[in-house]
Amino acid sequence: MGCNPELISAFLDSELDSIILTEVMDHLLRCDACGRTLDKLATVKSVVADRFFLPDPEDLTGSVMSAISNDHMESPSGGMIAFLKKIGIS
């Protein structure tokens, strides 16, 4: 697949089915541009999440959000692999 910011956004929202998810993650691991897009979107989404709702820790979205806020606190440019490890995918 090629670069697709809409798929990256859907990935962060846990809206992808498993087949597409694998392709998007594979692309993110190899593409620096999309890694940066992911960082930007993750920052925006974590700000929105903090402002409008408390994530459920049992939910994948909650795990992603907490991983993102931890990553944001410790190191704003943690990188894709560190990000995936934090949310338990890699």
Ligand SMILES: [Zn+2]
């Ligand atoms: Zn890309």
